Amino acid sequence: MTDIATPDTETLRITLEGLRLRGAIFFRAEYTEDWAYESPTAADLATILAPGRDRLTLFHIVASGSCTVVLDQGQSRSAQSGDVIVLPYGHRHIMHGRSFCDEVPPIASLMAPPPWTTLPVVRHGGGGAKTDVVCGYLVSDDPLFDPGLAALPEVFVVHPEGAAADWMHASIVYALEGSPSARTRPRLAELLLVEVLRTHLSSLPNPTVAENRWLAALRDPVLAPALAAVHRHPGHHWTVAELAEKSLVSRSTLDQRFRDLLGISPMRYLADWRMHVAENLLQDTTLTVGAVADRVGYQAVEAFSRAFRRRHGIPPADWRADLTTAR
Numbered sequence: 001m002t003d004i005a006t007p008d009t010e011t012l013r014i015t016l017e018g019l020r021l022r023g024a025i026f027f028r029a030e031y032t033e034d035w036a037y038e039s040p041t042a043a044d045l046a047t048i049l050a051p052g053r054d055r056l057t058l059f060h061i062v063a064s065g066s067c068t069v070v071l072d073q074g075q076s077r078s079a080q081s082g083d084v085i086v087l088p089y090g091h092r093h094i095m096h097g098r099s100f101c102d103e104v105p106p107i108a109s110l111m112a113p114p115p116w117t118t119l120p121v122v123r124h125g126g127g128g129a130k131t132d133v134v135c136g137y138l139v140s141d142d143p144l145f146d147p148g149l150a151a152l153p154e155v156f157v158v159h160p161e162g163a164a165a166d167w168m169h170a171s172i173v174y175a176l177e178g179s180p181s182a183r184t185r186p187r188l189a190e191l192l193l194v195e196v197l198r199t200h201l202s203s204l205p206n207p208t209v210a211e212n213r214w215l216a217a218l219r220d221p222v223l224a225p226a227l228a229a230v231h232r233h234p235g236h237h238w239t240v241a242e243l244a245e246k247s248l249v250s251r252s253t254l255d256q257r258f259r260d261l262l263g264i265s266p267m268r269y270l271a272d273w274r275m276h277v278a279e280n281l282l283q284d285t286t287l288t289v290g291a292v293a294d295r296v297g298y299q300a301v302e303a304f305s306r307a308f309r310r311r312h313g314i315p316p317a318d319w320r321a322d323l324t325t326a327r
Contacts (some may be wrong), residue, residue, distance in 0.1 A: 021190045023049075023056070023138030027111060027120040031067070033128030036101035037110060042090035048114055050139045057138045057145055059193060060085040060095070063172050065131025069155055070094045077284045079157045082165060084196050088145055088152040090137075097131060134172055136189040143218040144197075150231035151218055153277075157284050158196045167195065213262050222247050222257045226266065234274050235297040240266050275311055278304070282320045289316045 026049060039045065042055040050056050060069070066080040071093050079085050087093065094104055111120045143149055160168045171192055201214075217223045226243040229236075243266055244254040258266045274296040281292045293304035308316045 020142065021138045021140050021193065023136060023189045023193075025119070025134060025136040025189050026116075027122060027135050029122040029124070029133045029135065031065070031097060031122075031131045031133065032125030033097045033131075034099060034101050035125030035131075036094060036096035036104045037107045037124065038094050038104050039092050039107055041092045045090060045137070046139075049137050053139050055147070056090045057140070057193070058087040058090050059136050059138075059196065061134040061136075061168070061172055061192070063132040063134055065097075065129065067095055067097055067131050067133065070096070071155055073154075075155060075285075077155050077157045082160065082168070084158045084160065084168070084192075085155065086152075086158065086193075086196060086200070087155050089147040089154060091154055093155070095133075097125070098129075136192065138189060138193050143224065144215065146218075149218055149224060149228045151227070152200075153280055156200060156280060158199045160195070160199055168192070217261050220257070220261060222249055222254065223261060226254060226258075227269075230270055230273055234270075234277050235295055237297060238266075238270055271307075274298075275307065278308065278316070282316055283323055289320075292316070 039058075040048075045058075046053040046056050060067075060079075062079045062081055062083045062085070064081045066078065067085075068076055068078045069085050069087070070076040071091050077085060096104075105124075107122070110122045110124050144151055217227060225246045225248075229243060229246045230238060240251045240255060244251045247254055249257075255266060258264060258269060262269060264272070278292050278296045281287055281295060282289075285292075287295070289305070290301045293301045296304070298304035298307070305315050308319070312319050314322075
């Protein structure tokens with residue numbers, strides 16, 4: 001096991017609450033098996049919900065049932081009751097139920113056109129088992145949501161537990177049973193996303209989020225280009241020289257900046273980030289351990305398994321099995 005520590009979650013929460021966010025819960029859906037739909041592009045959806053913006057962050061709260069989200073590039077994540085699906089950059093996606101449908105209508109064809117005076121309700125599917133989903137969006141200029149930095153996965157699933165899960169459930173109930181106006185819930189949407197981000201970011205390897213240094217690093221003109229390179233291509237065999245070239249500084253300057261702001265070397269950050277990506281892939285996809293190892297830059301699955309065991313004390317396959325059993 002490595003010296004992975006729990007970040008200062010309260011400080012992290014305060015930092016996230018300081019983000020300038022704006023948005024709302026904008027529809028809820030009752031899907032019945034078999035069902036599927038396709039979302040608009042990020043730009044098209046922003047035109048409707050946030051004119052003047054070229055993208056937005058989407059989140060889907062699974063109130064009951066289960067579903068799967070598939071991006072255009074083929075990445076997919078599955079979620080079940082109580083989970084929250086986040087698309088930080090609003091990428092176009094298909095959502096479907098237990099099995100993929102032949103018919104995938106655009107979501108716009110299933111609901112009344114805007115403007116909406118009440119919260120739209122989408123009812124769609126073949127009449128089988130039901131899945132309830134609450135959907136929201138937010139916009140922010142913070143680097144955390146900049147697709148160029150790729151600080152967050154293009155899609156990820158958060159599994160709130162304990163008090164966070166109870167709070168999320170109460171918020172969903174309030175959203176569905178409160179005032180019918182879709183525009184009366186903006187603050188609720190912001191608080192929901194802050195809680196979801198706190199849960200997700202708390203899983204990042206220490207010390208990259210300790211005392212929120214990682215969030216500060218995203219805004220640093222020296223570190224940001226190097227971080228963007230690592231985030232977008234974790235499987236590349238980066239050297240300090242290559243990362244320094246991305247940041248237009250010397251190797252010694254970049255190394256010192258990493259140590260000053262993040263408390264670790266560039267190569268340690270790369271190793272930690274690769275493991276973080278691997279954990280997400282093992283948790284939320286069906287990729288084999290070998291495929292995960294390849295995605296995060298390990299040429300041999302044995303080397304990946306050894307590194308994973310040093311971090312968690314057990315092999316990646318056993319770690320994934322334990323997560324599945326716990327759900």
